[in-house]
Amino acid sequence: MARTNGTVKWFSQEKGYGFLQREGGADVFVHYSAIDGSGFKVLYEGEEVEFDIIEEAKGPKAANVVRLNPPANPPRGQGGGREGRGGGYGGERGGYGGGEGRGGYGGGGGRRYENNY
Incomplete structure (x- = not known):
């Protein structure tokens, strides 16, 4: 191939x-x-x-x-933390785990770590 x-x-x-x-x-x-x-x-x-x-x-x-040439610093707003409503895995369908502000896979209540720097 x-x-x-x-x-x-x-x-x-x-x-x-x-x-x-x-x-x-x-x-x-x-x-x-x-x-x-x-x-x-x-x-x-x-x-x-x-x-x-x-x-x-x-x-x-x-x-x-x-x-081939990964960026040394990811574009702003596209790195690290995930923004979400705490819906856990599959949040767009109610998800698994999480809940408002409770985390779960892919949740976390919308905390964006790159904004801390």
Whole structure:
């Protein structure tokens, strides 16, 4: 499988997916689980990436995504903490755990740590 270069068209940290623009082809779906590395996996709009393409029934999907020049400092408002209503995992559907201001996975009552610096 040949590697493909492209740029991040958009990526939602809250939902964990987005789309990549590949050179000379249609946009490619990307899920956070396809990003190489450990820890909180995120991509930023305009970032250059290299990836494999898997053709699926719904369309092309990225695999083995490597960030070519990750930013030293993530763009303001796009790093670290998640803003939420404390709904826990799957907050848009009521979630698991959490509750208003109680945390849970993906919750936390809207505290944004990057605003502390």
